[in-house]
Amino acid sequence: MNEIPPRRTLPRLDESLLKHLPPFSKLERREIRTILDQATSRRYEEGVAIFDEGAPADRFFMLLDGYVRVVRITPTGDQVTALHIPAGQLLGIAKAIGRDSYPATAMTATESIVLSWPARLWDTYVADYEGFSTETYNTVGNRLGEMNNRVVEMATQQVEQRVANALLRLINQTGRKVSDGIEIDFPITRQDLSELTATTLHTVSRLLSGWEKRGLVQSKRKRITVTNPHALVEISQA
Amino acid sequence: MNEIPPRRTLPRLDESLLKHLPPFSKLERREIRTILDQATSRRYEEGVAIFDEGAPADRFFMLLDGYVRVVRITPTGDQVTALHIPAGQLLGIAKAIGRDSYPATAMTATESIVLSWPARLWDTYVADYEGFSTETYNTVGNRLGEMNNRVVEMATQQVEQRVANALLRLINQTGRKVSDGIEIDFPITRQDLSELTATTLHTVSRLLSGWEKRGLVQSKRKRITVTNPHALVEISQA
């Protein structure tokens, strides 16, 4: 009954694999080859840290497969999730914004495959490879926009709207079509959702129960499927 | 009793004026001269929009004198203040992050002097002037970090802590030493503070009244002076 997810293996590193990823999309095969030769590839189990907040930013990373949760931990021990990163994006690019330590912790949300490079190569890549920096700054810009939206949301919306929004964002960015709707493509608990929306797992649980009764979502343990996104949009705007 | 603030005049645009500002600090006089020649200088009254959210980002700006409030307005009409920008920073740099419309509205918090350039020059400056892009990306990075902090704050802290934090940030970034403490260097209302901290003007008013009784702050209409920053730090961490 219970499918065992296939164990992801380190892929043969192939230029064509990277060719369509934003940071590399404008590069020649030969250039990608060079970049690949300088990369380290590694598989991470689910739920482990790729790098920790505050640690010296000596490498930067690209997520080849899987999902990563970027979290910050307050002095009082509360966790807040900043964002989820899907495969194909750079992460840990502190160097790009003039930091020399990571501003947050990156944890794998699923088993993941990650490439990484020594930080000193950053400047080289920016200088040598056309489009590399533009594309990555667009990523930074998008994240800034996302965070702005989060602030506006948290400032003006009720908990129910925020949770609805978070679900919508998750299925947009990391959704996978299934028979009865769109499923969030990685294991996510009530606690996780509450850390995304600045509320408690109890409140999230109550909301999801309610929505499930009304047929808007379906959820198993650690799995959430949105069956009626349109109704969620309604709620998020109410 | 009431000093009339001097009317700011358009300054004679001088290279040495810009030489110490981060985006230009690494440039030659000659290069700065070129940039200046391409700039338009303009004075804005207090409380007017420099550019509006959603408008095509056809220019980018540098604040030469004054303060600017960056706000977003929700569909329901609520205003949320994203940040305050002090003199010496670039703003409206949508182009830097691959946007072609402004993601927020910039309003002057005081009378201000602003330089601006047509957006098409952005790429030229990035390509031609060493350090120009690095410095501005650091600005973007700092704003991203700020917004991250805001999200964490709003997710984990009580209103009282958030307002204390906001005041501390304001006096750090835009504070002016006065006889009895540090004053926020531009007119700011309870309403403004509430839009910064995701609360209501009533709650802010109560908090300030309480702090004033305890001797931590002093406030006149539209003016706030922090007389005991250390105690505010205590509150912000409580």
Add this chain to the structure above:
DNA sequence: GTAGAACGTTGCGCTAAGACAAATTGTCTG
């Protein structure tokens, strides 16, 4: 299989802070 842990659900009471209301004070304009 069984024990224990991790995850999820639900009920109840409480409180921080928002909503509403009304009065006061300061500022600007003609």
Add this chain to the structure above:
DNA sequence: CAGACAATTTGTCTTAGCGCAACGTTCTAC
């Protein structure tokens, strides 16, 4: 200086949603 308006203060009432507690369910390890 009167009148209008903007900003602030303060009081009372209400409620969203948090904290706590108890219990159910699913998964994992041995």
